[in-house]
Amino acid sequence: MKSMIIAFVAIAVLAVAADVVLDNMGFSTREQTSGPSTRNG
Amino acid sequence: MTLHRLLVVVLSLTVLFAPASWAEDVATGVEDPRAATGGAQTLEDILARQRGEAIDDTFRSEKIGDPDHAARMTDQLGTLGGASDADMYRSLRYGSAEVKVSSRSPAAGVLIQDGGMAWLKFRQGPLLTYGGYLLLGMLVVLLLFYLLRGKIRIDGERTGVKIMRFNSMERFAHWLLAGSFIILGITGLISLFGRVALIPLFGKEVFSPIAIAAKWAHNNIAWAFMVGLVLVFVFWVIENIPNRTDLRWLAKGGGLFSKGVHPPAKKFNAGQKIIFWSVIVLGVSISVSGLSLLFPFQLPMFAATFEKMNALGLPQLVGMAPLPTDLAPHQEMQLSQSWHAIIAFVFMAIIIAHIYLGSVGMEGAFDAMGTGEVEVQWAKEHHSLWYEEVTGEADDHATSPAE
Numbered sequence: 001m002k003s004m005i006i007a008f009v010a011i012a013v014l015a016v017a018a019d020v021v022l023d024n025m026g027f028s029t030r031e032q033t034s035g036p037s038t039r040n041g
Numbered sequence: 042m043t044l045h046r047l048l049v050v051v052l053s054l055t056v057l058f059a060p061a062s063w064a065e066d067v068a069t070g071v072e073d074p075r076a077a078t079g080g081a082q083t084l085e086d087i088l089a090r091q092r093g094e095a096i097d098d099t100f101r102s103e104k105i106g107d108p109d110h111a112a113r114m115t116d117q118l119g120t121l122g123g124a125s126d127a128d129m130y131r132s133l134r135y136g137s138a139e140v141k142v143s144s145r146s147p148a149a150g151v152l153i154q155d156g157g158m159a160w161l162k163f164r165q166g167p168l169l170t171y172g173g174y175l176l177l178g179m180l181v182v183l184l185l186f187y188l189l190r191g192k193i194r195i196d197g198e199r200t201g202v203k204i205m206r207f208n209s210m211e212r213f214a215h216w217l218l219a220g221s222f223i224i225l226g227i228t229g230l231i232s233l234f235g236r237v238a239l240i241p242l243f244g245k246e247v248f249s250p251i252a253i254a255a256k257w258a259h260n261n262i263a264w265a266f267m268v269g270l271v272l273v274f275v276f277w278v279i280e281n282i283p284n285r286t287d288l289r290w291l292a293k294g295g296g297l298f299s300k301g302v303h304p305p306a307k308k309f310n311a312g313q314k315i316i317f318w319s320v321i322v323l324g325v326s327i328s329v330s331g332l333s334l335l336f337p338f339q340l341p342m343f344a345a346t347f348e349k350m351n352a353l354g355l356p357q358l359v360g361m362a363p364l365p366t367d368l369a370p371h372q373e374m375q376l377s378q379s380w381h382a383i384i385a386f387v388f389m390a391i392i393i394a395h396i397y398l399g400s401v402g403m404e405g406a407f408d409a410m411g412t413g414e415v416e417v418q419w420a421k422e423h424h425s426l427w428y429e430e431v432t433g434e435a436d437d438h439a440t441s442p443a444e
Contacts, residue, residue: 001411003209007216007269011224014268015261027336033146 075100105132136369147338148370160375168379169237172386179390183397193403195419196301203414204431211276212413218269218320221262226389228255228262233382263331270324277317280308286426287311308427316395323388330381334374341373343380 022028075083080100089096106124113119124132132138133153140150207215231239232255240248289304290311296302297312304310309317333340347364350356356364368376399406405419420428428434 003212003413004216004220004411007213008220010213010217011220011262011265014265015258018261018264019257032337033144033149037143 080104101131102135102137104128105135105137148374151369151371154369154371156369156372157375160379163379164233164382165237168382169233172233172382175386175390176393179393183394183402187397187402190298192401193297193398195404195416196303196422197418200417202417203408203412204417204420204428205413206409206415206420207413209413210272212410214269214272214276215410217265218273218324221266221269222388222392224258224262225266226385226392228259229382229385231255232259260335263328263335266324267328270321270328273317274321277309278321281314281317283311283314287314303422303425305425306423306427307430308424310424312398316391319388319391323384323391327381327384327388330377330384333377334381337374338370341368341370343373343376344368 026032073080074085075081077083082098082101086096086098106122106128108123111119111121111123118125121129129138130153133140134155136151138152140152142149231251235248235252235255239251243251284307286305286307287310290306293302293304295310295312296304329342333342344366347368348366351363351366356362399410405416406423408415408419417428420431
């Protein structure tokens with residue numbers, strides 16, 4: 001059962017990491033869809 | 042008097058030539074079906090559209106004004122530059138307008154996209170209905186199977202000895218894929234059925250945070266699913282290559298439908314191989330369409346796919362017209378979403394059956410993925426050839442599978 005629990009933790013870690021990394025790489029909706037003369041939200 | 046004569050001449054000419062041009066039209070069979078509306082759509086056009094018939098709407102898509110013959114600036118409507126407001130809206134709707142926007146999004150220049158209506162109707166209609174029926178149908182089939190066949194028990198006497206079936210890395214890969222799949226399935230269903238099933242149940246205030254959380258989870262957990270898919274493929278592909286044993290296993294229905302029948306199988310039986318290849322094929326397809334949705338408008342894939350399908354003549358084979366290859370950015374997204382959801386329903390239906398057989402449906406099956414070790418008697422009954430390979434011991438069932 002240890003492998004199962006480690007896998008579930010890995011899912012959470014990968015999800016948070018993906019969110020942070022993509023955001024820092026400029027893949028947020030805000031950065032992707034707005035320019036200097038437009039604003040979202 | 043001169044003016045009077047001139048009028049008579051003009052009138053005579055009109056009378057002389059008018060019937061001639063009319064006769065010409067009749068002779069060539071050309072008759073403008075929209076003459077009565079001055080070229081605008083007729084009641085027949087509207088009714089045909091409402092019946093869902095495809096109509097040739099070039100009479101509208103091409104009527105977008107003529108800037109080259111625009112009225113002079115000082116004349117009436119001159120400021121419109123040869124295109125009336127209606128002309129302009131038509132050019133926006135049919136995607137021929139030159140739109141300049143300061144937003145960076147590739148789709149920002151599409152101001153009207155009426156193909157979205159067909160997608161919305163599909164998403165709220167057949168997708169929900171048939172997708173829902175598919176999942177419920179699978180649950181009913183499994184319930185009937187359980188009632189008729191019952192839990193598949195270990196027939197022989199338990200030995201109390203365990204044998205390693207899946208090591209910790211294999212189990213990690215399986216649960217990475219399985220755990221992420223279950224969350225993706227639930228959050229996907231929340232997104233799809235939210236409006237029709239959850240909002241009426243909880244109200245919009247409660248559904249809103251659920252929808253936001255579901256979207257975050259769905260978008261970000263997708264990566265764990267893709268990693269799990271690659272790992273599972275690498276670990277198990279060799280043992281899932283079909284062979285002759287699978288035909289014998291399938292011929293006996295895998296022993297699923299009759300007690301005491303255990304056709305021989307290696308590490309994976311034919312049923313598991315079907316699950317494996319379904320997971321790989323559907324998993325890749327759902328991942329690619331999912332990536333297209335994760336990075337909106339940046340990974341369009343349908344125009345290129347349709348082009349290849351047309352070149353191979355696939356749509357023509359089934360009597361369809363060639364598929365459209367000039368797709369608006371939104372259309373690409375709509376097709377990706379529809380495809381993603383169709384694949385997801387098929388995928389979920391298959392996995393529900395897999396979960397059933399791996400848990401309540403078969404005694405001793407869960408241990409393989411739980412602790413990784415299975416009861417020797419279970420291994421002998423369900424994977425006799427694999428048992429022989431691992432232990433070097435011959436098994437009775439392998440030699441007399443029809444027992």
